[in-house]
Amino acid sequence: MTTLDPTSLMKMLPDTNSLSALLDELPLGVAIMDPHGTLLLVNKAYETLTGVDRERVVGLGCLHALRCDYCMKDCPVMVGWDKMQTRNVDADIINRERRKIPVRLTVSPLINEDGDAGGIVETIAIRGSHTLNETTTGVFGLGDLVGNSPQIKKIFAMVPSIAQTDSSVLITGETGTGKDLLAEEIHNASDRSKGPFIKINCGALPDTLLESELFGHTKGAFTGADHDKPGRFRLAHGGTLFLTEIGDLPLPLQVKLLSFLDDKVVYPLGGTKGFHTDVRIIVATHRDLEDMVRNKQFRQDLLYRLNVIRLHLPPLRERGEDILMLHDHFLKMFQARFGKKVEGFSQNATTILQDYAYPGNVRELRNLIEYAINFCDEKSIRIRHLPGYLLHTPQQTALAEKTGQGESSAPLPLQPLSNPTKKESWEDVQRRMILDALLKTGGRKQKAAEILGWGRSTLWRKMKHFGIE
Amino acid sequence: MEKILIPLRDNDVAPRFDLATDVLIVTLIRKTKALDTVREKVVVLDHASPETMCRLAISESIQTVICAGIESEYHDFLEWKGAKVMDDICGPVDTVLESYLAGKLSPGMCFYPQNTK
Structure with missing residues (x-):
């Protein structure tokens, strides 16, 4: 007291x-x-x-x-x-x-x-807390990251020792592989975990705004700068600054970042006074930085400074058995979140999910499962609960045609509307048409109704009939 | 006609959308540019729940939600359902509503004394 x-x-x-x-x-x-x-x-x-x-x-x-x-x-x-x-x-x-x-x-x-x-x-x-931990055993997980493949286990094993240093970390990997989560886990496992974890997307802001966001500005630095702004580097003092999409950082700012990595001093826009700040830098990109250096789009000296510790997250298609594990993991997670009693996947749905290439990696898989659980009103997820685009790849269409009998209780029509299969009921066609139209329009009912050539009220009535929220 | 939903804590905008049990629903009928008819009702939820709040907004055909802290999950859901969400607003509900009716309300505004953003 x-x-x-x-x-x-x-x-x-x-x-x-x-x-x-x-x-x-x-x-x-x-x-x-x-x-x-x-x-x-x-x-x-x-x-x-x-x-x-x-x-x-x-x-x-x-x-x-x-x-x-x-x-x-x-x-x-x-x-x-x-x-x-x-x-x-x-x-x-x-x-x-x-x-x-x-x-x-x-x-x-x-x-x-x-x-x-x-x-x-x-x-x-x-507080260190992970929503996913509630549904994982912890054996195969590192915070929100889950996996059991050798590549992922190797990364999990490296994180504790990486976290204990203050060296810059470069995380590479395709979109949706979990670069942001890995960066956050490194921060959480480090002595800086009590400090802030500040994330900024270098590709999301125009150059001038990005400079002001990162390094701050002084009052009067430009029109509209009516007060001093500390910038993310200073806000991250005592913690970690995570720069995602570093490949999109414009060249003039690359020089400024280089200068910061050398002397740990930030000079706000329009200011002459520098501020010392104690920040660990983690960067991530899905681009090939070496290639960008060759094309003079990325500074070689900055790459050398950032590339102290390099971690590469493999794409999901190279992670073998992790796909099945992630299916179950996300199933449990969304089961709990939506309060649904979905117990698993039907054999055919599992085959389709396993054979899909996942260009969007874990993020895409997670979204697929979320979609399926939302639309599933039975005990197991069937093909018809999966998003339509998943079935439009030639491989999947053939499989779905082949396996259509296995799910004859409510088969999803997979062929073009002009050539419906005999097993396809008109209700199924309508249901799929509505879902496709809603997907195309991002959920906007007015536009979906226009695509379908129906009135808005007709669409609403049919959505209600099919239980589509 | 426009319907507005404001989560309440006493006579103020509730600091958290997900923790409010009282909800003000305002029905606004704009007769002319200068003359509005405003009808208000307060709904009391049996327990605080963001899902219940979202369901209420949809069942009441709410066009605008005025609130303070709201998780992006519910913010995005409401926007997806066609409601406009004005968040990060704090102040007495009458003042906030007055500002909204005058067309001056924007996200991030605070209406307590010493704080007029």
Whole structure:
């Protein structure tokens, strides 16, 4: 228990900026509040975790800034202090990026001379938690990554030792192989796990905006820059900065990144003063960086600096038995999430899923299973519960034709509409037409109705009839 | 006619979409540019559940959801179902609604004193 008045605490330091600078160095999110839970000060880690701007949250009730589930339960800030004792709870928050983050929350009263709470100090730290762990045995999993093939096991074995160093890591692999998850696992296994894990996609922002996002800017650096912005490098202080799609980083920024990797100092846009920041860099790309170097699209010296530790995630088609394991893994996960009692896959569905090439890798497989469980109203997933495009590859169409009898209870029509099989009922054709149209239009019913040549109400009525939500 | 859904915590926009048990449903009938008819009802859920909230939004044919913290899963679902989601809003519900009716509300706004983003 702390026996200090917040005002006295403030007085002990020359000014609030000094306290703020001190708190900014901590890897935990810290908020100082008055006895009613009104925010007086938050540190950098708090800003990073919640996504708030510290200048805008001062004066705001803590529950509106933190959005923690504990605020709605029996948080002493809300219901009053029963005993002046520190509370330590596992909770979750929803940040400004709409992500639910499990946190360890500590709420402590600052006792004044009268023995009352003169203020409150709150700390938040990310709790290591993985949703997938709930359904995995842990034997074949590393956090959210699951696999049992030799290539994947080799990577799992390397992660703990990689995590203990501060060297840059380059992760390569096709889209959907789990590069982001691996980066996060390296961070979680490292000593920096209490610090922030900041991810930025180098291909998602225009060049000028990306520079400002990464390195920050000073007030007046460009039109609209009405306040200083710290940038992701500074926000990731004490943690890990994950730059995904590094191959899309423009050449001028590659030079700036190179300079940072050399001296660990960030120069915000429009500023002359550099800021030292302690950040581990992990980068990922699906591109061939060596080839990009040869084509002068990527700096060779930057590649050498990033390529200290290189991890390559194999595509799913090369992971053999992992495909079946991942089927079961995602089946269990979505079973639990959607509360469905789907027990497994029919033999034919398994064959189709096994023979598919998965160009989108694990992400695609996960989406396939999610789709199938959503549409499955039986105990096992059959061919007709799988997305239509899966069946349009020649190999799969032939297989589905061959195996159509095996699932005659409700066969999915696989041929073009002009040539339906005898076993195909009109209801099945309509059902498939609706699903295809909805897939093509991304779920927009108006457009789907136009494609089908039906009125919107007809489509709605038929969707209801077939139980398509 | 427009229908708006706002998760409530007392008289404020609830900090969390998934933890609110009171929901304000506003039916807005725009008669002229200057004259609106506003009907309000409060639905009380037996327990807080984002899925129930989403189902309510769909069954009530809600066009706009005004809320504070919402997970992307539910945000994307509601948008996919055709509802416009204005999130990261905090403040007393009357003030928020007033701002919305005046066409001034945008995501990220805060209506508590000292905080007028």
